[in-house]
Amino acid sequence: MVQLTINGVPHRFPAGTRLLDALQAAGTDVPHLCHDERLKPSGACRMCVVEVDGEPRPVASCTVQIQDGMTVFTHTPALEALRRTNLQLIAQHYPLQAVWAEPKRPFHQLLAKYGVSPGGELYSDVFRDDSHPYIGVAMDRCIQCYRCVRICEEVQGQFVWEALGRSENTRVAPGKGDTLLSGGCVSCGACVDTCPTGALFDKRVLAAPTSWTRTTCVYCGVGCQMEVGCVDRRLMAVRPVDSPVNRGHLCVKGRYAFDFNHAPDRITTPMIRRDGQWQEVTWDEALCFTATRLQAIIDRYGPDAIGVLGSARATNEENYLAQKLARMVIGTNNVDCCARVCHTPSAKALKTMLGTGAATNSFDDIEVAKAFLLCGVNPTENHPIVGARIKQRVLQGAKLVVVDPRRTELAALADVHLAVRPGFNIPLFNAMAATLIEEDLVDRSFLAERVTEFDDFAVFVADYAPERVADSCGVAAEAIRAAARLYAAGQPSMCFHGLGVTEHMQGTEGVMALINLALLTGNLGKAGAGINPLRGQNNVQGAAQMGCDPVSLTGAQSIKEAGPHFEAVWGARLPVNRGLDLLEMMDAAKAGQLKAIWAFGYDVYLSLAHAADTAAALSPLDLVIVQDLFLNQTAAAFGTVFLPAASFFEKDGTFMNSDRRVQRIRTVLPLPGEARPDWWIIQAVAGYLGKPQGFSFGEPEAIWDEIRQLWPAGAGLSYARLEGESLNWPCPDESHPGTPILHRDRFAVGKTAALARIAFIPTPEQVNDDYPLLLTTGRTLPHFNAGTMSYRTPNAELRPTDTLDMAPSDAAAYGLADGDTVRVRSRYGEALLPVRVTEAMQAGQLFTSFHRPDLFVNRLTSSVRDRMVHAPEFKVTAVRLEKTGG
Numbered sequence: 001m002v003q004l005t006i007n008g009v010p011h012r013f014p015a016g017t018r019l020l021d022a023l024q025a026a027g028t029d030v031p032h033l034c035h036d037e038r039l040k041p042s043g044a045c046r047m048c049v050v051e052v053d054g055e056p057r058p059v060a061s062c063t064v065q066i067q068d069g070m071t072v073f074t075h076t077p078a079l080e081a082l083r084r085t086n087l088q089l090i091a092q093h094y095p096l097q098a099v100w101a102e103p104k105r106p107f108h109q110l111l112a113k114y115g116v117s118p119g120g121e122l123y124s125d126v127f128r129d130d131s132h133p134y135i136g137v138a139m140d141r142c143i144q145c146y147r148c149v150r151i152c153e154e155v156q157g158q159f160v161w162e163a164l165g166r167s168e169n170t171r172v173a174p175g176k177g178d179t180l181l182s183g184g185c186v187s188c189g190a191c192v193d194t195c196p197t198g199a200l201f202d203k204r205v206l207a208a209p210t211s212w213t214r215t216t217c218v219y220c221g222v223g224c225q226m227e228v229g230c231v232d233r234r235l236m237a238v239r240p241v242d243s244p245v246n247r248g249h250l251c252v253k254g255r256y257a258f259d260f261n262h263a264p265d266r267i268t269t270p271m272i273r274r275d276g277q278w279q280e281v282t283w284d285e286a287l288c289f290t291a292t293r294l295q296a297i298i299d300r301y302g303p304d305a306i307g308v309l310g311s312a313r314a315t316n317e318e319n320y321l322a323q324k325l326a327r328m329v330i331g332t333n334n335v336d337c338c339a340r341v342c343h344t345p346s347a348k349a350l351k352t353m354l355g356t357g358a359a360t361n362s363f364d365d366i367e368v369a370k371a372f373l374l375c376g377v378n379p380t381e382n383h384p385i386v387g388a389r390i391k392q393r394v395l396q397g398a399k400l401v402v403v404d405p406r407r408t409e410l411a412a413l414a415d416v417h418l419a420v421r422p423g424f425n426i427p428l429f430n431a432m433a434a435t436l437i438e439e440d441l442v443d444r445s446f447l448a449e450r451v452t453e454f455d456d457f458a459v460f461v462a463d464y465a466p467e468r469v470a471d472s473c474g475v476a477a478e479a480i481r482a483a484a485r486l487y488a489a490g491q492p493s494m495c496f497h498g499l500g501v502t503e504h505m506q507g508t509e510g511v512m513a514l515i516n517l518a519l520l521t522g523n524l525g526k527a528g529a530g531i532n533p534l535r536g537q538n539n540v541q542g543a544a545q546m547g548c549d550p551v552s553l554t555g556a557q558s559i560k561e562a563g564p565h566f567e568a569v570w571g572a573r574l575p576v577n578r579g580l581d582l583l584e585m586m587d588a589a590k591a592g593q594l595k596a597i598w599a600f601g602y603d604v605y606l607s608l609a610h611a612a613d614t615a616a617a618l619s620p621l622d623l624v625i626v627q628d629l630f631l632n633q634t635a636a637a638f639g640t641v642f643l644p645a646a647s648f649f650e651k652d653g654t655f656m657n658s659d660r661r662v663q664r665i666r667t668v669l670p671l672p673g674e675a676r677p678d679w680w681i682i683q684a685v686a687g688y689l690g691k692p693q694g695f696s697f698g699e700p701e702a703i704w705d706e707i708r709q710l711w712p713a714g715a716g717l718s719y720a721r722l723e724g725e726s727l728n729w730p731c732p733d734e735s736h737p738g739t740p741i742l743h744r745d746r747f748a749v750g751k752t753a754a755l756a757r758i759a760f761i762p763t764p765e766q767v768n769d770d771y772p773l774l775l776t777t778g779r780t781l782p783h784f785n786a787g788t789m790s791y792r793t794p795n796a797e798l799r800p801t802d803t804l805d806m807a808p809s810d811a812a813a814y815g816l817a818d819g820d821t822v823r824v825r826s827r828y829g830e831a832l833l834p835v836r837v838t839e840a841m842q843a844g845q846l847f848t849s850f851h852r853p854d855l856f857v858n859r860l861t862s863s864v865r866d867r868m869v870h871a872p873e874f875k876v877t878a879v880r881l882e883k884t885g886g
């Protein structure tokens with residue numbers, strides 16, 4: 001601690017504290033304009049000046065650290081006069097009406113405090129842009145604090161704003177385009193958040209919120225913390241919170257894409273389909289109908305004729321209840337969730353090789369890592385806050401290897417970009433392993449202490465030398481070697497992977513091949529390292545972890561080992577039959593063995609591969625229960641009964657993010673119409689099935705407390721603790737600090753982990769003369785999965801449609817240009833898509849997202865599945881292009 005005297009009063013602060021922070025903590029009212037805690041200090045506005053004993057002139061307190069024995073005066077008449085003069089200068093060209101209109105803006109408050117009147121001699125040559133759907137620009141209010149310039153650079157990494165011109169003529173404007181969007185803006189809203197005057201403002205915020213409630217973003221698995229502002233119980237604004245995950249930053253979805261909640265076609269009344277027509281009914285009718293039909297199926301065909309699908313969008317508590325209902329009330333292990341289609345391969349690989357099926361490290365390790373290996377993952381679009389953090393680290397000098405067929409934003413920034421041919425991860429990762437061994441880049445002491453099977457592995461992997469596999473992988477052998485060298489030299493090196501690894505016939509094995517690389521280089525069990533799947537939705541990690549999985553119970557515990565404990569707590573016997581996973585359920589439905597499916601918060605029809613096949617499975621079902629916010633494609637085509645769910649704005653509970661944190665969501669809005677939280681609906685169905693025991697919780701916290709009783713690694717995560725702390729599980733008791741880094745001294749499987757010999761098996765989905773192009777599918781920044789939410793917001797203006805991305809050479813060969821509609825035909829179906837020509841694509845390869853239900857991209861994808869856990873091969877489809885008339 002360091003001693004500091006402020007205005008004659010002694011204080012103590014930790015060494016290294018910034019003087020301005022100390023002054024604020026001591027309760028002094030030192031003003032500032034250019035400062036923001038998220039930014040490096042700039043000292044430009046000179047409002048935070050103070051007198052420091054021994055300094056000849058006043059110093060900007062945002063730029064200095066406290067020293068032991070420092071004596072500081074903050075409000076001498078000379079300082080106050082200096083501040084007033086500074087303000088007068090700054091306000092010389094400032095519009096007076098702005099101050100009247102919005103007296104609460106920080107700059108306007110300062111003017112009022114110091115009695116300074118704006119000069120009102122406005123500049124006429126300021127930047128103007130009214131084209132952004134969210135961000136308003138009123139640059140006559142720009143006071144050149146450069147906070148927008150700096151936050152766009154230092155936090156988001158987009159470099160949109162620039163200070164153009166010199167001295168008096170300096171104007172802040174986008175440097176690379178005429179509008180924000182053409183200048184590279186990704187609509188994160190950070191510049192708006194930091195602007196102290198309203199020169200940048202949220203266009204759609206028409207009135208200042210009267211209440212703010214903290215909650216967790218509902219979109220991706222990053223799990224950003226945010227505050228939701230309401231006026232008259234209507235959503236008005238969202239602002240970021242300084243949490244360990246997002247550090248005061250959000251992306252365009254979390255920050256702006258919330259209008260779906262008030263969408264006119266939100267369904268808020270239960271419905272039953274009779275004679276092909278949806279009819280609104282009461283909850284009593286809907287629940288009675290649902291329970292009677294379920295019971296009839298159980299009586300006639302047995303409980304295993306029913307499948308329950310949990311939701312990666314709903315809370316932990318709700319998913320826990322869903323699998324409890326499947327197992328205890330219906331009596332089947334047929335329960336799964338959409339983790340099946342994205343990262344069940346990661347969970348399986350990590351669990352098999354290391355013992356815990358989750359990311360090994362925490363996002364906080366990003367700032368520690370010296371090198372990154374990103375495989376089949378596109379964080380600047382799909383996990384934008386993680387993407388921005390990685391980008392900053394790379395801009396500061398960390399090395400970056402990207403393995404992705406497309407030149408993504410981070411690939412363009414990479415030291416080595418391996419544009420692997422879709423489907424060839426295994427030989428490529430094996431070739432990296434072979435290089436590590438051949439060039440002696442392995443961590444010998446880590447291998448000696450913690451890794452087995454090295455000798456056999458070395459012999460096996462020698463067959464995959466880069467020079468042997470490079471051609472088929474579509475990359476240069478020397479580039480593979482360079483990638484291996486960078487990864488080995490990083491120390492620590494952090495690996496993130498995504499669906500480009502998992503959604504393949506050898507998806508699980510792809511992740512295993514990556515784990516090999518971490519084992520060989522000792523990049524496990526320490527800060528800044530690890531194998532980290534970037535999980536998909538807000539609570540996909542939680543949905544599976546809660547037991548929406550046919551072969552494991554809550555906490556990923558095996559039925560065999562943990563079963564007796566669950567039976568004791570639940571007071572019921574667990575079903576004995578092995579459960580079907582989602583894909584097996586589809587097979588069983590097609591074969592007439594499965595009769596009913598209950599899907600909540602999951603648009604199965606739209607999102608599963610090979611839609612014709614999905615339709616063949618869903619259409620013969622006797623009962624399709626859909627529980628959602630909207631009449632999604634599954635409901636529209638096959639639904640028998642629709643149960644209207646509350647959104648995350650309308651309920652309490654917890655989500656589990658990608659780095660194993662459990663975080664609260666809180667009720668912001670009242671329930672619309674008859675919509676009810678998923679946990680309420682599930683309990684009501686249990687009651688109507690005559691088994692209310694164990695389903696009479698009054699609120700989510702009580703459900704969570706039962707979960708903690710059954711899940712040892714989550715036992716310490718009480719709601720009370722979650723109020724004040726951000727904890728990563730395992731957290732076995734209430735005094736445990738949580739576990740940001742797994743496998744520190746030993747692996748969860750034991751002291752050592754074994755290298756896995758993964759032989760490459762090509763997918764049967766191959767190009768030929770009829771289907772000469774390789775289509776891969778994925779995501780784009782503004783839209784989310786089934787599009788039900790993001791397309792009901794102005795994000796639809798940011799990106800109106802999915803596009804078929806292709807290389808310029810292919811476009812030329814097919815005579816196609818941007819915006820042309822083309823028919824894409826695969827062996828399984830066809831879709832019409834607008835073309836987008838981009839240098840990011842390799843010749844012979846195509847990419848599209850699958851966000852627009854009407855374009856229905858999964859009509860194209862194949863039935864190939866991961867060999868181990870059945871995730872569909874969304875990433876490889878052979879197609880051909882056919883010109884359309886229009």
Ligand SMILES: Nc1nc2c(c(=O)[nH]1)N[C@H]1C(S)=C(S)[C@@H](COP(=O)(O)OP(=O)(O)OC[C@H]3O[C@@H](n4cnc5c(=O)[nH]c(N)nc54)[C@H](O)[C@@H]3O)O[C@H]1N2
Pocket residue numbers: 220221342375376377378379381382383403404405406408420421422423424425497498499500501534535536537776777778779780781782783784785786875
């Ligand atoms: N904006 C936005 N964010 C999202 C979502 C969204 O829909 N929109 N969805 C969420 C969900 S559910 C998930 S699971 C995550 C997914 O996040 P990511 O894992 O990043 O998802 P994708 O975009 O599907 O695929 C990632 C990359 O894999 C590449 N790829 C394709 N084939 C191969 C291959 O054979 N090898 C390699 N190495 N790479 C390949 C693609 O070019 C793509 O850039 O995102 C979450 N976040």
Ligand SMILES: Nc1nc2c(c(=O)[nH]1)N[C@H]1C(S)=C(S)[C@@H](COP(=O)(O)OP(=O)(O)OC[C@H]3O[C@@H](n4cnc5c(=O)[nH]c(N)nc54)[C@H](O)[C@@H]3O)O[C@H]1N2
Pocket residue numbers: 311312313314315338339341342499503536537600601602603604606607608609627628629630632645646647648678777778779784785786787788789850857858861874
């Ligand atoms: N071609 C192709 N297809 C893919 C993929 C790909 O890469 N390529 N990726 C796959 C992946 S990884 C995934 S995760 C799936 C995603 O597919 P889905 O899981 O179907 O998509 P989502 O949009 O995440 O949301 C599902 C539904 O949840 C609803 N919802 C939101 N909040 C709540 C809530 O609180 N309660 C309830 N009951 N409902 C709610 C939404 O309205 C939406 O209809 O798509 C898969 N499909």
Ligand code: SF4
Pocket residue numbers: 135148151152156158159160161180184185186187188189190191192
């Ligand atoms: S919204 Fe984000 S990306 Fe766009 S200009 Fe502002 S800070 Fe930069």
Ligand code: SF4
Pocket residue numbers: 217218219220221222223224246250251252253254255382383384385386
């Ligand atoms: S990064 Fe993910 S969690 Fe964070 S604001 Fe964006 S969508 Fe939400």
Ligand SMILES: [Mo]
Pocket residue numbers: 338341342343535536537540
């Ligand atoms: Mo996903």
